[in-house]
Every structure is written in structure tokens, then in C-alpha cells.
Amino acid sequence: MSTEGSYYVPEQSKLPLAAALGMGTMAFGAASWVIEGGTSTVFLIGTAIMAAVMYKWWSIVIEENTQGIVSDQLKYSYVLGMYWFIFSELMFFVCFFGSLFYVRVLVGPWLGGEAAIGVFDDTATDAAIANATHLWNEYDPTWPPLITPDQTVNAEGAKFVGPQEAMSFPGWERLGSWLPLYNTIVLISSSLTVDKAHHALKDGNRQAFIRWLGLTVFLGGVFLVLQAEEYVHAYKELGLTLDSGIYGTTFFLLTGFHGAHVTLGTIMLLISFLRGLKGHFNETDHFGFEAAAWYWHFVDVIWIGLFFIVYVFD
């Protein structure tokens, strides 16, 4: 191990190249998989390479930390890395929230016949306005849209068929059976429990740390199970699918990507939990766990946004 002055510059490593190989294989494999007649083999090989690399890479980072060659300055580099990684994740969701805003506020009314508003002025000919207005006859742009523009024109032959029911707030009397509410409670609680774990660790109370962290992982699992149940309910009973036009599209993509991030966060916390069991963290040195906790708070914040924008304010 060479230490360059006060800042640790690691030795050469085979891992970055192996990681790039894994990512390249995954990308190539994913593309060939989605094309008709494709198989998942190459993608799975890439995933296996990636998993092995990540395991090895983080093992080395942990090992370096155990050996005490990680200075405060290097730790701050890791902190900055995590900050900006979370910021990039936030921007990914901004992209989907922005798209939802655009289709709900602007596209819907335009498709519903308000195309003339704003786009055309007094000098526009009636024919031009009619042309823009009547492409999708009778489309009702209220949100959530249960009938797609496609259905208003093609009726039975439509490719995009709206759901029978949306995931919206069902009214106070049916509140007790509304899954998103439970999910919100579960996720907010888990943010509190992970904070409890963090404080317990800082106070040097390892037992409490492991208990609270274990509970957080459990709550993450509960959230994912409930989310899966909601999807089954949507597909089986509400006819709400990816093909249900823009409502299904935005619903599944926003909640789906959030769910994927919850999965990732749960894995991060689970690893922290297992490391905690092995006695890895102490009062002052526990950034691996702290980063996972920040990530967990981040997915919680995204969920609160989702809860209000996707579920409540319909």
C-alpha cells in the first residue's frame, strides 16, 4: 500500500476494468434481451460480473478503512461522492415528475380540444383550429383519465385501454383499505427507525443500533411486499397496466422506479445490518451505514412527493 503524502492514492486495480466489462455486458445483454426472440443469458452474465466486482470492491474499501489508511480527507471525498450521487438520483426523478406535470397540466387539455388556446390567435383560420382540435374526438382530459384518446376514436380496436379505476384517494369511508396510506406510514416509520439506529450508534449502544436497523430493514421489506400487492391488485382487479395509456404509464414508471430505489436502499441497509452484526461500525466511524441512511431518507422524501402528486391530488 502506498500512501502519497496525507492523501491515500490506491494501487493499480483490476476492478474498474472488470466493472466496465460487467456494465458493458449488462448493457449489451439487456438490449439483446428486449429485442424479440432475445434471451437473458448475456445480461445475467453481466449482472454476475457486476455483483462479484461490487462485492470485491467494497470489501477492499472496508479493508482499507479497517487498516486505518483512510484519512479524514479521503472520508470527506466519499461523503461528497454520496451527496452528489443522491443529487443525480433526485434529478432522475425530477425528469419523471416533470413529465407527469407536463402530460397532466398541458397535454391532456390540448388533446381534449383546447389546442386552440394559446397556440392560435385571432388570425387563425377555423379550419386550422378544427384540425388541431378534433384529432381525438370526445376525449375527456380530466385526471385520472379512464378512457384514452385512442378509445374515443377506435373504441373496441384501441391499443391503449384505460383502467376501470385509478389509484386515487378512495374517499374517507374506504380509507382503511387504501394501500398507499399504509405504505406511507411504513416508509415514514422506517425513516424514523433508521434515525433511531443512527443515534443509538453514535451513543455507542450497539444492541439498540442493531435492533433499530433490523426493524428498518424489515419495514423496507414490508413496503416492497405491499407495493407488489398493489401492483397485483392493479393488474388483476383494476385493469390498470402499462398499456393503460398515460395514467398507467406514469403510475407504474414513477412508483416502479421508486420501488427499485427502495429495493436498492433495503439492500444497502441489510448489508449495513450484517456488517453491524460483525461489529464493523463504531461511534465515530460508520460512513458506510450513514450513506445508506441518507439514501433511505432520500427514497422516503421521493415517496412523500409520490404520495401527494400521484395518489392524493387527483
Place this chain on the structure above:
Amino acid sequence: MAHGPSQNFFSRWLFSTNHKDIGTLYLWFSFAMFLLGGAFAMIIRAELFQPGMQLIQPEFFNQMTTMHGLVMVFGAIMPAFVGLANWMIPMMIGAPDMALPRMNNLSFWILPFAFAILVATLFMEGGGPNFGWTFYAPLSTTYAPDTVNYFIFGVHIMGASSIMGSINIIATVMNMRAPGMTYMKMPLFVWTWVITAFLLVAVMPVLAGAVTMMLMDINFGTSFFDAAGGGDPVLFQHVFWFFGHPEVYIIILPAFGVVSQIIPTFSRKPLFGYSSMVYATASIAFLSFIVWAHHMFTVGMPIAGELYFMYATMLIAVPTGVKVFNWVTTMYKGALTFETPMLFSIAFVILFTFGGFTGMMLSIAAADTQYHDTYFVVAHFHYVMVAGAVFSGTAAVYYWLPKWCGKMYDETMGKLQFWIAFIAFNITFMPQHFLGLAGMPRRYSDYGLQFADWNMVSSIGAFMYGGAQLLFLFNVIRTIGWGKPIDDPKVWEGAEGLEWTLPTPAPFHTFSTPPIVK
């Protein structure tokens, strides 16, 4: 390993954690991509040499315009500036290396895989991407060849590379500055890069979102970009340009930084208006987030939107004007000499300003109705991409190459390259303004007879310009192999900054103990 590079060629270049070696890898990769993208451009210009279909099929022509744009933007220009950042930022701020050296190597090695996937599509059934580098839906969704899926995942991993590279640069600048190197003492190249890195972290995920929506629409039945389901193809354009407009500043801001280093050196004066340069760069970055729909004036936006995006876009001329004013004022009453890097930098100031003015013309929504999607747009963005980014990248290589390898390039050959490139560039792209104003649409494989003369002129210029790049390659290889050795730490008489206090050539490890900056 503490004292020098690995003696084994493969292990040195494949497993590196050294910012200089990784910078070199980035630079060679980007030059290879530059030649590949240039070859695509040569095919385009050869086809357009005369009206009528001469050499290739229209389908292949579409693939060439698309791949030329993608390879040049994502494969040549961006990695070239990341390479310069890798080499120079640690040396400029007195850091021993980048903050996260292993991730640095990962960021680089993703690129060869991403571009191998992208270029491989040209040889697959259905051909490569043929929907333009802006890949508008539904051309890139409903009407795209199956290979679009390779394009999508290629963009995904390329974006991951950019995000990791940018996080590394931000962490380096925020955490690794030598004692006394306050933010407002940082060289302008470092400033422009840290702002660029911020832009990249902010918009690369949006690009990932855009291609993800495409993937879902193509394969999984969603309707983001399909009005039949309640979506809108125009949504794609909004999402794309929310990424795309900051992207063009991602390309040009580091170029500003390079020129802001070179002009003071050869004017033998400090940069005029340093702090206004910093604030102007930050303003440009901020404005880049709120002007995206000026790329979409003819798509059918409400009048209020057209007006807003028009005025917001025009605001960008203010901070950009500050920069041009500062460069010119730095030269004013300076003791100027005209070595190759300075020639390229002066050409940059003149031609970039020209490209900026045509940008102002395009920003006028009413006028854009005439210019939109014509060769006028092509001419405009090649003035800022080629005479802007590529000229400054070339200037940077000539400026820093002696520092990197301890050998001097051939000044005569450098100047010859400059004059051929400068003249050929204008022969290529100046006539495209006339073609565009006369109504020739971009991306077409054939054109009316009235456009024949200027197209032929443009093609001749393009071949000359391509030739000049081979001269550049030759000069660089000649310098590394057989250049005249030098050992003056400053290399250039007027150069200022930490990087010039290091020995020439720069040792494998520098600033292992941070210097004190007063």
C-alpha cells in the same frame, strides 16, 4: 508503485489509478472517436458533393448523420475535455491525484464499451441509429430499427460514466485544493470544469430518463410519446432539450476555461476581470436550465412559451458578452506572441463570437420559423462546436503537451495546421449559412440544383479540414517520439500557476505533499 508507472504496458494502461495516465487514455480515446466521427462526416460531405444520390443509400446517409453527431458529441468532445480535466485539475489545485482514483478509471473504461456497442449497431440487421443525434420520438420509437435498444443501453452506461467522472471532479475540487487555494484563486479552467461537472450531474440523469421512456414505449406498451394513449411526442423534445441545452454548455464551458488560461499566457498579462469570468460562467450554467424550448420554436408551443423562451435565451448573450469582452481586454496592450495555442485561441474568440451571433438570430422565435432545421442551424452549431470546442481542445493540447511529455512540438507544423484548419473550417461552414438561409433543410441526402455550388465548396473545405487533423495527429506523435527535449518548468514565458512550478515533463506523481498557496 509509489515512485513511477508500472513497467508492464498492459497493467499500466488497463489498471491505472493515476490521473495523468487516465487523462492520456481519455485524450487518445477521444481523438480516435474524433477521427471516426470525422470519417462519418467525410462520407456525408462526399455524398453531398453533388446533387443526386452518388455514393450511398439514403438509409445509410441517415445513419451517418446520426452517428456523426453522437460520436462527436459524446465520444470525441466530452471525453477530450474530461481528459484535460484529469491531467490538469490536480496539477492546478495542488492535489496528489483525483479524489477517487479507482472510480476515475472506471469512468474511462465504460466509454470504449459504450461506443463499441453503439458502433456495432452499424453492422447489425436494420442498421445503426438513423433518427438524428437528437433521436426525436416517434422516429426513435415507433419507426426505429430494433437496434435502437443497443443505442438506449449504450447511452445509459455512457451517462453513468459521465456522472461518475463529474462527481470525481466535484469531489476533487471541493476537497483536494492545496492550503491557501481558495475558490476565488482557482485557475479559470478549474472553475469552468467544476461548473460543468455540476451541469453533468444534474442533466445526465434526465437523459437517462428520456431513453428509459423510449425503452418503455418501444418494448413495454407505455405511451409517454404516443398521443393515442394520452402522451405526447413533444414531451420527448422537452425532456431531451432539458438535457440537451445544458449539454451544449457542458461542451463549451471547459473550452472557455482553456482559452482563459492560454490568452493571458501569450498576452503576458493576468486575465482581465477574473471574478466577472467566474460569475459569468455560473450565470451561463444557470440560464442553460431555463431556455431549453428555444430548440422547439416550430413545434406548436403557446405564444407565451415562445416569448418566454425567446427572451430568456437572449439573456445568455449578456454573460457570454462579458467573457468575450474580457478575453479581448486581456489581449489589449499585452505583449502578444502568436504561438500555435494562441492562434487557435484567438480564432476561437472570433469564430465562437460569430457562432454566438448566429445563435442570437436563431433565438428570435419569429425568425427561427425560417431558419429552423436548415443548414443555417448546422452552420451555427458547427461554429460553436468545431471552432469553439475543437479549436480550444487543439489549443489545449499544443499548450500543455510540452508540459506532459517534456518535448516541444514543431511550431511550423503547428502553425501550418492552424492556418489550414482555420481556412478550411470557414470554407466548410460559412457557405452552409447561405444554404440554410436559401432554404436547404438539414439531414437530407439530396438537394435541389440551386444548392449545388455552395455544397461543393463546403465539401472541398471539409476534406481540407479532415486533412488538417491528420497533420495534428502526426505532429503530436512526432513530438512524443522525436520532439526537442525541454526542461524549463514554465515552458511558456508568460505562464502562471501551480502546474508550471512542477518539473518538465511532469513526474508520474505530483504534489504528494500539498504546496502552500499564498
